[in-house]
Amino acid sequence: MRKRKNRNTVDKDKIEKQIDFHEKAIDYYITDYSIELLVQKVKVGEITIPEYQRKNIWDIPRKSKFIESVLIGLPIPFLFFWQDHKTGNMDVIDGAQRLTTLREFIEGELTLKKLEKLTDLNGCKYTDLYESRRKIFKNRPIRGVILSNKTDKEARLDLFERLNTGSVIAEPAEIRRGLLQGPFYSLVEELAQDKTFNKLAGISIQKQQKAEREEFITRFFAYADGLEEYKNEVRKFTFDYTDKMNEILQNTPNLADKYKNDFKTIMDFFQQKYPIGFRKGGKGVASRTRFEGMAISVYITYKEHPKILDKITHQDCVDVFESEEFIQIAGSDGANTKSKLWARLHYARDKFKEKYVK
Template sequence: MSKAQKVVEPSADDILAAEAQIVSQSKRIEFYITEYSVEILAMKVRDGEYEVPAYQREYTWEDERKSRFIESLLMGLPIPFIFFWEMPDGRLEIVDGSQRLRTIEEFIFGGFRLGPLEQLTHVTGLTFKDLPQSRQRKILNRSIRGIILNEHADEAARFDMFARINTGSKIANTAEVRRGALIGPFLDMIIDLSTSQEFVAMTPMSTKSVREREREELVTRFFAYGDGLDDYRDRPSDFLFQYSRKMNETFKSDPALVDEYKRRFYATMKFVSQVFPNNFSKTARSSATPRARFESIAIGAASALVEDPAIASKTTAELGIADWIEDPGFIKVTNSDGANARSRLRDRIEFVRDKLVGKS
């Protein structure tokens, strides 16, 4: 702390206000801890007794991750808590843990065959029913702890818990966390744009990437980085989360912004599709849309259209794109080394902008 900074001692009223706020927020999260056997959990998933809310992910775990999780279960390693919300009708909504629960059900009742395992190599390739009955019983009897929020925990509290559990973790990717924790008009727009025919056609990617909402990630980056990097601190997940939270509130107070942002997006996509031969991909047959390449072209093009709207009517040849799209300079600014550093992010956006408006 510098000498110029003065410590302001809290007043008695400040302390009372702080305590009142803690009490108020604590009442939003009332919970109890319980334990369930693996058998009960698997049966409830199989019988559809658990509610999977809209903000939870689809079943996206690949076989390798499922197998690794089951290996941990078989070895008796600690399993993270499952978080539930007790609905007014007594059923339980899964706040966090749907991937684990569905993997357990698939192994116990769905005939899931384990892939290559790191420790239990002799178990590789087996199903639950292949195991000795004594081992089956031990697995079914194993307990997993759950935290149950009572019915007084409101929707906002559940979303907040989901975000705090998952932000910065590998359990859910950042697009999934934002979708889960930040439902609102801005996120609704992101989902709408990411599934539009035009955008899907311009952004080839694997089925796995689609299921993990990579297109939502790209659209969010388009707006967040395009609106300015002043608050960016080389941590994209934090920046995009805070930006999305802010824009949800902004859209609520000014609904007309939705149409304005959509116009910006579609105008940019139309321009890119007209003048960039492979859109955001490296080749015509590419099955991937690299993030750094997307950011440079999409946000650079949007910035260029603002600076010089006349380029919207120019052709690929008039813009000289073929002269630099394979240039070592462009390849350098769009490679993955240090891709999330603010300086690198700004460099790749400005590279495309300057080329399109004829500054370099």
């Protein structure tokens, strides 16, 4: 009789190796800032809130409750910053909404509402407090954890995702926009405005605001350039790729034109050969997996056989992209495991090559 594996048996050495592999080398120090000083630093730009955190806005009752917590002396969670040693300025990693709320309250922009303890303050502003209470408020200390620029970008991203206390978590593309500005991401933002792409993908305004178009385009190039480094984690893969490509395009700016032309070539192909685009049946919004199975698969085909696009017909596209097999591949569970991703990216390529490459 086959022996069952004891579920209580664990490989401690294996666990230690995994912890060692993922352990972050983070250089930081802890300091206290008065609320008055923090607000002043935000106003003069010594503390900046990255773009990807600015849209995750607390509503007024939540802001009011936070101010109430400060007034009655409840502990305030640590703020996390990353400090650029060249300028001395700091980016907020976690605490953007707290800082914004403090600034709005002190500057008279916030009227308190729906307070449950300090009910007499409902409808009041900062100036409605006694001057002595305002001074006490401004002098309240808040502890900050300051990461040095020895802390790499990936660790900062990881910290933001794990520590963020906002009501809405930023999408990966929004975070890349904040942390990875550079020539490649500028190219991605430019291509996100491409009229043909927007017509084919039909991405909603709401998703556009969450940088969904930029997510599509980043994956378009990252996956087509090779999956050797992909390990079932899209966020890390696209983050590392964007960081690498920023540096490459910084050193070889002319390469951006090639990437731009490649993208437009593939969009023009679909406009001519399959104009209903990446949306199933030409309706609704394109899913990421369907876009990958269509646009990126054709791009991979084009990179391997540049002349093949002229041979592929509208009927070829119908036969491939409307087949039951493709629909299943483009909408399967576990979509981002490497095996499923590989199948999705190469399905159309294999079908087109089978017909036109001898």
